[in-house]
Amino acid sequence: MTDASPVLGLLLDVDGPIASPITRSIQVPSIARDLVELANGGVPIAFNTGRSDAFIRAEVLPQLIAGGLSGDARVWAICEKGAVVARITPAGFGEIDVDGSLALPPEYGEAIRDLVSTSYDDLVFFDETKRAMVSVEQRMDVSAEEFAARREAFDSDAAAQLTAHGLGYEWGDDTVLDASGATPFRIDPTIISTDIESVRLGKDLGASKFLALLEADGAGMPQSWRTLGDSRTDYAMADWLHGEGHDVVHVDVRPADGVPETPYPVRHHSTLIHDDAGALYLAAWVRMLRGEATDDQAVR
Known part of the structure; x- marks a missing residue:
């Protein structure tokens, strides 16, 4: 070189x-x-x-x-x-x-881990390897069609948890402000996952x-x-x-x-x-x- x-x-x-x-x-x-x-x-x-x-x-x-x-x-x-x-x-x-400034609060990650284990463990798994984002991913034994059909229900529950933790977010056409009037996070669905992440990412x-x-x-x-x-x-x-x-x-x-x-x-x-x-x-x-x-x- x-x-x-x-x-x-x-x-x-x-x-x-x-x-x-x-x-x-x-x-x-x-x-x-x-x-x-x-x-x-x-x-x-x-x-x-x-x-x-x-x-x-x-x-x-x-x-x-x-x-x-x-x-x-x-x-x-x-x-x-x-x-x-x-x-x-x-x-x-x-x-x-x-970059720790881009990470979600740990307690939100815990809430999503619990949500998956109680309501969605037949559809997705919680990605334990993420350091800043909070992500769930389609199980390998779940069809693309089933995942697509149920992903919005999970995303809605993930949004509810953001609200419960006082976190502002963007999701599709929805914008929810936090106490400071900001929307620091977003819900980003993909073809095999949903990522909850800083809007700066x-x-x-x-x-x-x-x-x-x-x-x-x-x-x-x-x-x-x-x-x-x-x-x-x-x-x-x-x-x-x-x-x-x-x-x-x-x-x-x-x-x-x-x-x-x-x-x-x-x-x-x-x-x-x-x-x-x-x-x-x-x-x-x-x-x-x-x-x-x-x-x-x-x-x-």
Whole structure:
């Protein structure tokens, strides 16, 4: 690796484009191999995810190490939508930095743990690995249809617990103020989970933290960026980068949610979704790194 600016930088959501939303693990063999080649070739990579650092350590890190991740690679896990940051090395995780100002009160987490155990343990499990967010996740033995049908009932109960604890929040079209007139938290449902989190968290926060890490690292800033996600909230990565004047293209691996109008290019495959599409784009970026293509032309 050199100090020259890398041709590319990657900000990657994990659930969907990297890990299968069905098995919740990396299933496509080429994904880890291509991630390692990109990282070892000088491309800085951040897994910008709502997942916990424990999930990345269990499901992503071993495959990168097994694939031969270099000690020079610049790879970070930016977890819980920006609340938790750690560098990924061949030796494992570096020091884990947790922004405690973004965490929910512990007693609220206890209330949601109790809510799951008494009313929803046949639908979801409480994610014990989160450090700042409070999350529940669809059980593996529950169908997507059943989860979708009952998620709103859980979200309503989670909102009631926020009110009971005097916490302001946003949920869909609802806004509830706390005693100070603020709404510091939000309820964010996904296709396999519900996250209750600070309104300051988001994929844009993760993007800003990643660039700060790269600047502190002292190596060159990428000439161009690719962001990869499977939900509308993932567009915030590209929104932030574009707003800061960076050249960026976003890839949406689940465009069925709708592709918004953006001031930057958005790409998606005509038939492939989730990690199958993610694998295709990673392979295209490997070809860019090798100089075999000037852009991800094969998957426009």
